[in-house]
Amino acid sequence: MTHPGLFLTLEGIDGAGKSSHLDALEALFTAEGRVVTRTREPGGTPLAETLRTMILTQAMDPLTESLLVFAARRDHIVQVIEPALARGEVVLCDRFTDATFAYQGEGRGFDKAVLATLEQWAQARGGALLQPALTLWFDLAPEIAAERLAGARLPDKFESQPVEFFRRVARGYAERAAAAPRFVRIDASRSREQVWAQVEASLVQRGVVGRKRSQ
Numbered sequence: 602m603t604h605p606g607l608f609l610t611l612e613g614i615d616g617a618g619k620s621s622h623l624d625a626l627e628a629l630f631t632a633e634g635r636v637v638t639r640t641r642e643p644g645g646t647p648l649a650e651t652l653r654t655m656i657l658t659q660a661m662d663p664l665t666e667s668l669l670v671f672a673a674r675r676d677h678i679v680q681v682i683e684p685a686l687a688r689g690e691v692v693l694c695d696r697f698t699d700a701t702f703a704y705q706g707e708g709r710g711f712d713k714a715v716l717a718t719l720e721q722w723a724q725a726r727g728g729a730l731l732q733p734a735l736t737l738w739f740d741l742a743p744e745i746a747a748e749r750l751a752g753a754r755l756p757d758k759f760e761s762q763p764v765e766f767f768r769r770v771a772r773g774y775a776e777r778a779a780a781a782p783r784f785v786r787i788d789a790s791r792s793r794e795q796v797w798a799q800v801e802a803s804l805v806q807r808g809v810v811g812r813k814r815s816q
């Protein structure tokens with residue numbers, strides 16, 4: 602049986618806990634017989650991973666940062682995302698354009714109209730715009746995220762930002778979520794098990810995976 606492709610993204614501030622559920626998400630779709638392409642942004646292709654290293658390690662002005670993020674995204678879309686969707690696969694992507702509006706738009710205070718123009722250029726798909734079908738937004742207070750990240754790993758350029766930066770990023774996500782029905786808010790303050798239960802339930806509720814046997 603063939604399926605239409607499904608583009609699913611995970612979003613949230615650094616340390617919100619989204620990557621902790623990627624293995625289980627992949628396993629959930631695989632168990633349903635779906636082929637999963639698991640990827641991330643910035644990154645997902647050799648060129649985009651090179652750009653990722655620059656974006657995450659070098660100081661730059663917000664326009665330069667935005668241009669590099671969208672350059673990486675364009676390559677990722679052309680090389681990985683579009684072909685996988687055309688093959689009917691599930692594309693499981695750790696961050697996408699919502700992160701740009703949250704981090705560069707709200708976090709850096711960069712002009713969202715310019716971001717929207719870059720989005721049109723990078724994500725044009727026929728007459729429409731390539732967008733995720735579903736976005737799992739892991740919502741967590743910046744103070745808790747910072748506590749979780751402390752000691753977990755060496756902070757990168759973004760993770761080293763003050764908590765006020767992440768308050769703006771979180772506000773950016775909340776604004777995006779309020780404007781797009783594809784967003785599902787996950788209360789990421791709960792235990793890993795409780796967070797996973799919300800993720801699984803939301804996928805069942807949206808009809809992207811079958812009902813759980815225990816229900």
Ligand SMILES: Nc1ncnc2c1ncn2[C@@H]1O[C@H](COP(=O)(O)OP(=O)(O)OP(=O)(O)O)[C@@H](O)[C@H]1O
Nearest residue numbers: 614615616617618619620621749753791792793796
């Ligand atoms: N529900 C949870 N409760 C407590 N700690 C958690 C929970 N989920 C994840 N963590 C821990 O919090 C830290 C950040 O988790 P994770 O790497 O999944 O976040 P992330 O959203 O992917 O972050 P980033 O975007 O910065 O990579 C890890 O040390 C992880 O083990």
Ligand SMILES: Cc1cn([C@H]2C[C@H](O)[C@@H](COP(=O)(O)O)O2)c(=O)[nH]c1=O
Nearest residue numbers: 615642643670696697700701704705759
């Ligand atoms: C896609 C995207 C990402 N970022 C930032 C957000 C994170 O701090 C890093 C990626 O690190 P992760 O551990 O893989 O989450 O990049 C951004 O600023 N703008 C974007 O568009």
